[in-house]
Amino acid sequence: MKQKRFFLSESEIPTQWYNIQADMPNKPMPLKNPKTGEAMKAEDLFPIFAQECSRQELDQTHKWIDIPEKVREMYTYYRSTPLVRAYGLEEALGTPAHIYFKNESVSPVGSHKLNSAIAQAYYCKQEGVTNVTTETGAGQWGTALSYAAKVFGLEAAVYQVKISYEQKPYRRNMMQVFGAQVTPSPSMSTRAGKDILTATPNHNGSLGTAISEAVELARTTPNCKYTLGSVMSHVSLHQTVIGLEAEKQMEMAGEYPDEIIACFGGGSNFAGLAFPFMRHIFSGERKGTRFIAAEPASCPKLTKGRFMYDFGDEAGYTPMLPMFTLGHKFAPANIHAGGLRYHGAGVIVSQLLKDGFMEAIDVDQIETFDAGMLFARTEGIVPAPESCHAIAATIRRAKECRETGESKVLLFNLTGHGLMDMSAYNQYLAGNLMNYSMSEDDVTASLMKQNMI
C-alpha cells in the first residue's frame, strides 16, 4: 500500500527556527519611524511587542534561532503535523503531478497560527507581561492567541474584524471558550475605532482597522503587549517550523518539491513553508524550485500593488513598512477568506518578490471554492477559505502537468480547516457566492483616492 501520511517523531521536531534574513542577498529595507523617518531599532518596538519578538524582528545576523524548550513542548501537542500525499485529489484530476500538502489544520485551534501564538505568548510571559491583545480576521489567529494566552496564564483581548465577527459566530465562541474577550472592530472602545466609525459609518472592518485598535489598547494599557498573526518578520520566523518539518518529511517520501504553493494574506504561512526550502536556493544547493503565493483577486497586493513605504494599519499607528501594498486605507471586498483581507505584504516577502525569488498569482473567490469542494470530496478535509487559494493554485499547476505530461512534485500548505466557515460553503452550494476581482486600473484608482500615488 502506498504511504499516505508522513510524521516525524517528537525528537525530530525542529529545535531551531530558520531566520531567512541572515541569508538574503538583499536584506529587507528598515522599518521607519513615520514621524522622524529614521530606521527603527529593536528598542523602538518594545512599547508594542515583546522584547524578544522585537529583537527577532530586526535580526539580520543569526541564521538559526533556538525554539525555547517550553514552546517546543507545546508544539508536541500537535506537531509534527502530517505531510500528506493527496492521492484522492491526484486521481480526481487525472494528473501525473505528485501533490503533497502540509496539514496544519490538525492543530488544536485548526490552523498554523498556533505556531507563532505559542511563541509570542511564551515570550510575553517570560518578560512579565500580564495582558496580550491582538486583531483577528476570520478568527484563526485570534483563536490561536486566545488558547496560547490561556496556556501561559495571560489575559487576552481580541479585536475581530466586524464582518467576520458576524459571519463566523462559532469562531468567536471558540475564543471565548479559551477565555478571551472578543470585541467586533471597528468598535467605539478606542480612539482609532471611533475615528473610523465617524468617517465611515457601518464600516465592515478589516485587519488594518483591527490592528489599529489592538495597538492602541497595548500602548495605553500597562503591562499589555500587542501580538500579531502575520506580516511581521518574527511571525514568519516562528512559522518556519512548518517548512523545516516538511523538508524532513519530503525526504521520508523520497521526493523534493518542484513547486511550493501557499495562500497569501500577510505572508506568514507562505514564509513558514517556503523559506526553509528557499535557503537551498540561496546556498546554490538547489536550482529552479518555484515558490508561488496565491492571493485573492479582490486583494491583489502582490500581483497589482506597489512597492512603497506604508503603514501596517489603517489608523497609521505602526512603523512605516517597505512593502507591496494596496494602501493602508484600502477596504477589501467581503470575501470569506477573512485572513487574506489585508492591504500589505510582510517586508521579507516583499523584498523576495522584488528580487525574483518568488512569484504570485491571484485567484477569484468562486474558483477557490470550486477547488475547496473538490478537495473536500477527495481528501475528506473541508479546507478554510484561505487555504482554498493554495488548493486552487495547486490545481491550476496540476492541470498544466496533465497537459504537458510532467510528473512535477507540488507541495502546498493546508493552513486550516473550514469547519468554522460552513456558512460560506452553504452560500457556495446555493450559488450565492460572488467574485470581486480588481484590475490594474482599479488598484491605481484606489491608490490615487488614498493619496498614495
Next chain:
Amino acid sequence: MKQKRFFLSESEIPTQWYNIQADMPNKPMPLKNPKTGEAMKAEDLFPIFAQECSRQELDQTHKWIDIPEKVREMYTYYRSTPLVRAYGLEEALGTPAHIYFKNESVSPVGSHKLNSAIAQAYYCKQEGVTNVTTETGAGQWGTALSYAAKVFGLEAAVYQVKISYEQKPYRRNMMQVFGAQVTPSPSMSTRAGKDILTATPNHNGSLGTAISEAVELARTTPNCKYTLGSVMSHVSLHQTVIGLEAEKQMEMAGEYPDEIIACFGGGSNFAGLAFPFMRHIFSGERKGTRFIAAEPASCPKLTKGRFMYDFGDEAGYTPMLPMFTLGHKFAPANIHAGGLRYHGAGVIVSQLLKDGFMEAIDVDQIETFDAGMLFARTEGIVPAPESCHAIAATIRRAKECRETGESKVLLFNLTGHGLMDMSAYNQYLAGNLMNYSMSEDDVTASLMKQNMI
C-alpha cells in the same frame, strides 16, 4: 521531554477487526422477528443492510475479520489516530493518575464514525448498491456516511434529528459539501414520519424516529441500503480498530490502562475502544481492568433502563433486540449531545453489562460541559458534547486518585471535536444550559406510559 503523542506507522494499522462475539462466555441473545418471534438469520437482514454487514452482525464464530484492503487504504487518510497523554489536564487536576486519550477527533469528518462508514459504504459498493440512507443525531454519523458514500461513488440520503438539524446548521452544510441530501426528521416524506408528526405535532425528533424513516426509505427504494452509525454489532466490530491501535500505542507508552472510559449512545465507540482490551479479560491474561460507559443522566438506559426485547426504532420497523432500553417510544430531553439521545444499547454491550464485564455511570449535562471546558483549556481541543461525558467520567476517576494517591492509568475515547457545537458552548458560557436527569421513578413511569412494563 516527555512524549505527548503516540502514532503507529501505516503498516502497523490493524489488518483485522476483533469480533468479541466469538469470545464472549454468554453469547448475545438472538435478534427476533417481531411478527413470528423467530430468531433472525443473516439473510433476514439482507433487505435492509449490506449482505456482508448482515453476516458480520450475527457472526459468533470468527474472532478476527479481515479489513478489506480498500477500507484499510481509506483508513490511512487519518489513521492511526494519536494516543495522547493528557499532561495538561493532569496538571490542572493535580492528580497522580496518568490520563491518556485516543484522539478520534482528528478524522477528516471529526469523529470516530468514519471507521464504520467507510466499511459499510465499501460493502454496499461491492454488492452493487447505488444508494445509501441513514439517520443522524448531532450529525457526526451522517457526515461520516456522506463522505464515505462520496468516496465510493454512492448517493446518500440522510435523515437528521430535527432538533440537531436546527441547532447545528454547520453539520448539515458539511454533509451537503460531501454531496448528501439531508432531511430533518420526523419529515412528511415517509409513512413513519407522517405517523409520528400526526401523533405528536412539533416532535423534536430522536435517533429512534430518524431510524424509522431511513429504514423505510431503504425498504421502499430499489438498490438502496440502510446504514447505521451505532447499536448494531457490525458497527462495533468496525470500531475495534480504535482499541486495537490503542493497545499497541499504550505499549509504546510503556503502560497498560487500569480503567477504560467511553461515552455511550448506542455503544459503538465504547465497544471500539473497550472490546480489544476486554479480550484479555476473557482469556484470563489480564485481571481487574475496569470498563466504564458514561451516559447522559437524561437518557440513562444502562444505569436505569430495563433489559428486554425492544425495537431499535420508534416506528417498530427493526428486528426486536435484546437490550437495555428506556422503551423505543422514549423521547429524550434536548441535550446537546445529540449522538447520545438514543433509547437503547447494542446487544453485545447489553449482554456484557448483564454479565458484569463492564459498568455504567450517568452524568448530567452541566458537569459534562464543565469537563469539556477544562479539557479545552488544558489540552487545546474543544471536545464534542458526547465526548464530554467520557471526559467528565475520567475527571471523576482522576479526582478519586487524587484523594487516594493512586497513580492509576486512565484511558478514554475522545470520539470527536466540538467545533460544530460551539452554540452549545456559547449557551454554557452564558449560563443557559440545563440539567435533565431522570430518576428510577421517572424511568419506570416512562416505561409504563409506553406499555413496556
